[in-house]
């Protein structure tokens with residue numbers, strides 16, 4: 112079991128056929144999730160390509176997320192979290208927090224992705240739009256997007272099956288200026304388990 116510490120990121124190598132269990136340990140934590148082809152980091156899970164493939168904006172059980180080369184990379188096979196995730200929002204970055212009024216450096220998912228991959232000796236070619244697990248961004252009135260607290264509860268989890276050898280990365284989103292991680296706006300740890 113791998114802990115994703117509050118506000119931090121981790122990355123792990125996953126083989127084709129293994130399953131990744133992402134656990135919302137405290138229940139209100141968004142986990143930004145990425146997957147890169149282990150043989151070519153320039154091929155990665157792409158939200159814009161995945162929305163075309165699955166014909167919706169939130170993946171459901173059996174939906175395969177695809178890469179920027181439109182090949183399946185992760186399939187959602189189990190979800191006990193309430194089924195609400197986000198594919199629309201970019202990963203947070205230092206500039207997002209500057210826009211929100213933060214004057215000093217703020218932990219962010221973009222830097223967490225880079226740090227997670229750096230621990231494996233890798234560098235992401237860019238920051239792809241993440242699969243924002245547990246993130247609740249409803250489309251209201253057909254066009255407006257709102258930031259709401261997650262619907263998941265402690266211990267809720269999703270399981271993603273790897274469809275190719277990949278490098279998966281996770282960030283326990285450090286957002287504490289809007290209620291994306293719950294109304295208390297207090298980021299917490301999450302956990303990841305790799306299952307055979």
Ligand SMILES: [Zn+2]
Nearest residue numbers: 203220284285
């Ligand atoms: Zn974030």
